[in-house]
Amino acid sequence: MSELHHEVSELQRKSATAARLFDIRRIIGGLFAVYGVIVTIAGITASDADLEKAQGININLWTGLAMLALGVFFLVWLKLRPLIPPPAGPAE
Amino acid sequence: MHYLAEGLRLPTNGLDYTILAIYFAVVLGIGFAARASVKTSLDFFLSGRSLPAWVTGLAFVAANLGATEILGMAATGAQYGVAVVHWYWIGAIPAMVFLGLVMMPFYYGSKVRSVPEFLLQRFDRSAHLLSSVLFAFAAILIAGVNLYALSIVVEALLGWPQWLSIVVAGFFVLAYITVGGLSSAIYNEVLQFFVILAALIPLSVLGLKRVGGWGGLTGSLEKSHGDDFLTAWGGTGIGDANPLGANWLTIVLGLGFVLSFGYWTTNFAEVQRALSAKNLSAAQRTPLIAAFPKIFIVFLVMIPGLVAAVLVPKIGTAGSDLTYNDAIPLLMQELLPNGVLGIAVTGLLAAFMAGMAANVSSFNTVFTSDIWAKYVKPGRDDAYYLRFGRLITAIGVLASIGTAFIAASFSNIMSYLQTLFSFFNVPMFVVFIIGMFWKRASMKSGVWGLVAGTGAAMVNYFWIYKQGIVDIPTDQGANFVSAIVGFVAGAVVMVAVTLFTAPKPEAELAGLVYGTRSPGLEEPPGEGDDAWYRKPALLGWGAIVIAALCYVPYSF
Numbered sequence: 001m002s003e004l005h006h007e008v009s010e011l012q013r014k015s016a017t018a019a020r021l022f023d024i025r026r027i028i029g030g031l032f033a034v035y036g037v038i039v040t041i042a043g044i045t046a047s048d049a050d051l052e053k054a055q056g057i058n059i060n061l062w063t064g065l066a067m068l069a070l071g072v073f074f075l076v077w078l079k080l081r082p083l084i085p086p087p088a089g090p091a092e
Numbered sequence: 093m094h095y096l097a098e099g100l101r102l103p104t105n106g107l108d109y110t111i112l113a114i115y116f117a118v119v120l121g122i123g124f125a126a127r128a129s130v131k132t133s134l135d136f137f138l139s140g141r142s143l144p145a146w147v148t149g150l151a152f153v154a155a156n157l158g159a160t161e162i163l164g165m166a167a168t169g170a171q172y173g174v175a176v177v178h179w180y181w182i183g184a185i186p187a188m189v190f191l192g193l194v195m196m197p198f199y200y201g202s203k204v205r206s207v208p209e210f211l212l213q214r215f216d217r218s219a220h221l222l223s224s225v226l227f228a229f230a231a232i233l234i235a236g237v238n239l240y241a242l243s244i245v246v247e248a249l250l251g252w253p254q255w256l257s258i259v260v261a262g263f264f265v266l267a268y269i270t271v272g273g274l275s276s277a278i279y280n281e282v283l284q285f286f287v288i289l290a291a292l293i294p295l296s297v298l299g300l301k302r303v304g305g306w307g308g309l310t311g312s313l314e315k316s317h318g319d320d321f322l323t324a325w326g327g328t329g330i331g332d333a334n335p336l337g338a339n340w341l342t343i344v345l346g347l348g349f350v351l352s353f354g355y356w357t358t359n360f361a362e363v364q365r366a367l368s369a370k371n372l373s374a375a376q377r378t379p380l381i382a383a384f385p386k387i388f389i390v391f392l393v394m395i396p397g398l399v400a401a402v403l404v405p406k407i408g409t410a411g412s413d414l415t416y417n418d419a420i421p422l423l424m425q426e427l428l429p430n431g432v433l434g435i436a437v438t439g440l441l442a443a444f445m446a447g448m449a450a451n452v453s454s455f456n457t458v459f460t461s462d463i464w465a466k467y468v469k470p471g472r473d474d475a476y477y478l479r480f481g482r483l484i485t486a487i488g489v490l491a492s493i494g495t496a497f498i499a500a501s502f503s504n505i506m507s508y509l510q511t512l513f514s515f516f517n518v519p520m521f522v523v524f525i526i527g528m529f530w531k532r533a534s535m536k537s538g539v540w541g542l543v544a545g546t547g548a549a550m551v552n553y554f555w556i557y558k559q560g561i562v563d564i565p566t567d568q569g570a571n572f573v574s575a576i577v578g579f580v581a582g583a584v585v586m587v588a589v590t591l592f593t594a595p596k597p598e599a600e601l602a603g604l605v606y607g608t609r610s611p612g613l614e615e616p617p618g619e620g621d622d623a624w625y626r627k628p629a630l631l632g633w634g635a636i637v638i639a640a641l642c643y644v645p646y647s648f
Binding site: 016043059070 | 107110111114115118121122125126128129130131132133134135139140141142143147202203204205209213275279282283286290293294297298301302370426427428429430431432435474600602
């Protein structure tokens with residue numbers, strides 16, 4: 001095995017990312033749920049000027065609901081298929 | 093360079109700024125939360141080679157989806173019409189599929205940590221050092237140009253002074269990469285990907301509604317810009333005149349083959365995302381998963397570009413004070429109410445920062461593991477390189493802030509330098525492709541191929557084209573031709589040098605060249621990787637077929 005192989009395999013063995021990095025689905029889910037709620041409320045309370053500007057479409061409402069749905073999708077996915085941490089590496 | 097017109101100030105309010113502030117807080121939060129996972133230099137530079145394919149795949153597409161790309165491609169749509177699809181369907185998809193199916197086994201399997209490190213393994217130290225140094229310079233330059241472009245857009249849209257946005261954005265990028273390393277950069281890219289979609293989809297929908305749907309859009313453009321404006325290939329016969337200044341042959345060979353393969357397969361800012369995947373199958377799937385959104389993103393930049401061309405028929409010409417780059421900001425101002433407007437501003441800023449972060453996070457890897465650890469201070473322990481990596485990240489960000497300020501006063505020099513560096517990607521691809529498929533290619537042929545290819549592309553561009561020795565109508569067309577020239581020159585010189593110099597000993601080529609196997613490499617496939625929808629070949633060919641089908645409605 002070449003020197004490089006050896007070095008990288010060794011580092012990979014000691015690496016902590018797999019075991020300790022949090023799951024990004026939680027962040028995407030959380031942020032989009034919050035954004036979804038904020039933008040949906042802006043849509044529910046939209047003024048006539050807002051509606052007119054957006055060509056008669058309540059774009060805040062639709063975008064907000066879509067973002068909320070995406071957020072919920074990620075949270076549900078996280079719930080149903082949680083990350084299985086790899087078998088614990090050798091003790092330090 | 094992006095100069096946005098005056099008068100594009102957005103009517104932002106507290107709601108929009110709340111949305112923006114939440115985003116900035118989350119960006120920093122990701123950085124600090126990722127800190128716990130950084131124990132070795134491999135964690136910092138390559139996320140410990142442990143991320144799932146969907147994360148690296150979305151980061152792969154987002155690293156390319158910087159704001160300069162978004163504004164620039166909408167501008168291309170406003171200027172050249174539907175021809176902008178070439179940059180996606182022929183100018184990206186085939187190269188991404190090639191990277192995943194053909195090249196990734198060598199990249200990932202050889203365990204190299206960077207693109208230059210592959211050259212060190214396959215060729216010699218001179219090819220390695222040359223490509224490392226040039227890449228490091230180019231990454232800082234591009235990061236700085238991104239930062240400068242951000243400051244111009246923010247000044248036009250929000251009214252912040254340029255220095256303020258340069259310093260604020262620079263600080264956030266510095267904080268989250270120095271603390272969290274590549275994991276933090278990649279996670280932020282994935283987040284940015286979704287936010288930018290949430291910005292561009294409503295914008296395209298409202299834009300279409302504004303001009304009377306797709307039918308209204310095409311009707312108006314056919315009248316004002318001619319039929320060819322709405323086709324991909326109209327007017328690209330050899331010898332025909334078209335605004336792109338390129339014919340089908342230079343589009344297919346120059347853009348579709350040389351330029352795009354050079355960018356997608358050897359640009360470390362992209363390849364790094366795939367190298368951080370958790371196993372070979374995930375690494376192969378990284379560019380393939382990225383290919384699917386890439387196919388459809390073109391609609392989200394082309395439609396705003398075309399709509400802008402309808403709303404302001406004189407956009408980009410002397411008769412209008414709006415430039416092509418103003419297409420998306422113009423529609424944001426005209427169509428988006430507060431709320432979605434905040435999402436759109438956040439998306440643009442996120443895209444600028446992610447574009448910069450992708451360059452910084454690849455710069456620190458190359459500078460630390462390829463330059464510092466190989467030529468300056470070899471043989472230290474891993475903790476030293478991890479500390480140095482953090483330090484050089486901070487220095488890199490400060491250098492890009494400096495570059496951004498220089499760009500503010502010498503923007504012509506900057507675009508000149510960018511053109512210069514772009515010529516380096518082309519011979520990189522030649523050297524890779526010959527090195528991976530021809531065992532005999534000698535150790536010295538690498539560096540000479542790089543030098544000859546870059547030189548030939550520059551001579552063609554700066555002398556033959558700029559001095560008017562051969563008449564090529566536009567910069568765009570000249571770029572395509574220069575790429576082809578650089579490719580051929582690099583290949584010829586590599587073959588010639590190989591004939592007169594020593595090959596690399598066969599034993600050292602294991603796992604680096606087609607037809608060899610790397611010893612001790614057979615990692616067990618991950619659980620579930622044999623599912624049909626995770627087969628790289630199916631994903632890759634699927635993307636090619638969809639991209640080809642997308643051409644059909646715009647080709648006849």
